[in-house]
Amino acid sequence: MSTREPNRHLERLYQQTGWTLRQFVQAVNRIGTERGTPLKYREPSAHQWRRGHLPKETARPLILEALARKLGRPVTHAEAGFPAPASSSHATPSAVEGLIDLGRGDMDPSRRSVLGIGLFSVALTVPNWPDVVGRMEAVQAGGTPRIGMPEVDMVIAMTERISELDDQFGGRHARPMAAAFLVNTVAPYLRADAPESVRKAMMSAASDLCYLTGYMAVDECAHGLAQQYYLKALELAGAAEDYLTYCTTLRGMSVQAVDLGxxxxxxxxxxxxxxxxxxxxxxxxxxxxxxxxxxxxxxxxxxxxxxxxxxxxxxxxxxxxxxxxxxxxxxxxxxxxxxxxxxxxxxxxxxxxxxxxxxxxxxxYRRARVRHRAALAERQLEVGHLEAACATWNLALDDYPLVQSGRADQRIRKMLKLIRPHLKNHAARELHERARLVTPS
Known part of the structure; x- marks a missing residue:
């Protein structure tokens, strides 16, 4: 790359997309916006990439994701003519260590910006059931006490309580709680000495908690982070030989994908x-x-x-x-x-x-009520029923101040945009004023 030789690998992928240079950079810019880091690349940048100029390290995953979405398959750094990311030379962490790293970063709000939490990847490699079943290292107790079914039951009960909080109040505050519980309690349990039946039950319970934590990350629009939790849930479900939880997690990943289009x-x-x-x-x-x-x-x-x-x-x-x-x-x-x-x-x-x-x-199910009533109002407005839409949006606003949810925030912001052209209508004007008082800037 230092000799500025044309990047024939990237050129080959570019030709397969059928894009113009403008479409190429627009796709990359859209993903940057999705991740929360808007970009302003123009056609000359894509031309330079094809000529062999190496994009910024932070832009390379976005370029790969744009190509993957267009081509409908994963695209690696090597396939695009990019050097391997520095992290790829590190040893793959054990399953429990990886879970601790993921949860520790999530429970500390000051570190979330470094997680790349906003980027959903269609190129994600999702392990098949035969690839994960029974394949988690058996970590023996290193001074960690022996556990039994009471500890499993406690993890299950805590997951249910966190899920109830999420349903009622949204995932913004419940997710750091779940991450802390994963790091401080569940991970040590996964390393504890236990009979094989208890170990599998604990891994199954941990899988459920990872799935829930991933779902709460989706609720906060942290889609890349959600995928990482979902992958941990699949890995733990496979280790527990819990095919039902494995399939439940795949279904959750499908919900995430369909909601993102x-x-x-x-x-x-x-x-x-x-x-x-x-x-x-x-x-x-x-x-x-x-x-x-x-x-x-x-x-x-x-x-x-x-x-x-x-x-x-x-x-x-x-x-x-x-x-x-x-x-x-x-x-x-x-x-x-x-x-x-x-x-x-x-x-x-x-x-x-x-x-x-x-x-x-x-x-x-307060959070769902806010989101789905807002979606209903959008469709009522779409068929021209303005006052019915305003009434439904007002119902959503009844619950909205009690919900801490990125997806709920998105719906209310969309409502403000949709209602703006109708402010001459009394119902629309009252709704708009009410929403402005409760919507975060």
Whole structure:
């Protein structure tokens, strides 16, 4: 690179994309904005990269991600003609050490900026079940006390309490708590001496907690960080031989991808999640509903409707066996019905299903209520029902001050933008003034 020879590797990838130079830099700039570090690259920069000038080290992952998203496959540093990142020469940390590093950085707000937390990667290598099952090092007790099922039960109970806080108040404050619990309590338990059955149960419980922590990172729009937690959850689930939790995590990764508009990746992950042989009817509805949403986003209407019907049938079977508070329920299913109908162009049908979801949602799910009511209002405005939209947004604002959530913040900021052209309307003007008082600058 020092001789300024053309970067033939990058040139080959560039030609495969079919982009113009302007489209190339626009894609890189968009990902920079997504990560929270806006960029202003112009065509001459891309021309220089092709001529052999090495991009800044901080820009290289963004260039690789832009190429990966366009080409639909992972792109490595070497494939793009870039030197390997300095960190690649370090020894891969053990599973527990990696978990500690991840959680320690997350529990300290002053360090979060160095984690690259904002960048979602479609090029992420997701391990298959045979690659992770039973493959976590058996770390023996080095002065760490022996543990039993009471410690496992405590981790499960703490995860449930943190999940309840997340549902009611959002993940902004609950996630550092979860990260601290992972580092200070769960990681030592994973290193403790225990019978094999207890070790597997503890790894399964730790996997659930990693999945929840990743979900809370998604809620704060820290998508790259969320993926790292999800990968740890997959690794721990495999070590525990807990295929159900492994599939639940894949499904969560699909939800993240579809919400960011990466339909193909969402579909791949949803299909992989649906392979769980242990799924009862409620879990089957949980998995099929996500498959329906992913296929709808990529235009597979027939397949989407097939999976939606499968989810509805499974939910009917699950509900006939009794309510299961805290799991996939009719409100979640109606949300999926709404999303599928919206993706397939049935806007009135999506509004009706979202209204039904709101009607049957349990009151403790405050964060979901804010987000989904805001989404409902956006669709009501889209069909021209301004005053109905204002009424629904006002309902969302009833709960919004109690919720600390990046995704909820995004919805309210979007509302302020959407309502601005309608300020001559009395209801819109009152909503706008009310929202300004409770929205962070």
């Amino acid at each position: 990466h339909g193909r990746e969402a579909q791949r992950l949803a299909d992989a999640a649906a392979a769980s042989p242990q799924a009862g009817p409620r879990m089957r509805a949980f998995l099929a509903g996500q498959q329906a949403h992913a296929y709808a986003q990529i235009g597979g209407s027939n397949t989407a409707l097939m999976y939606l019907r499968e989810a509805e049938v499974a939910m009917d079977r699950a509900e006939s066996r009794g309510k299961a508070f805290g799991s996939y329920d009719p409100a979640a299913l109606n949300y999926h019905i709404s999303q599928v109908r919206y993706e397939l162009g049935d806007l009135p049908g999506s509004i009706k299903a979202m209204q039904e979801s709101d009607k049957v949602r349990y009151g403790v």
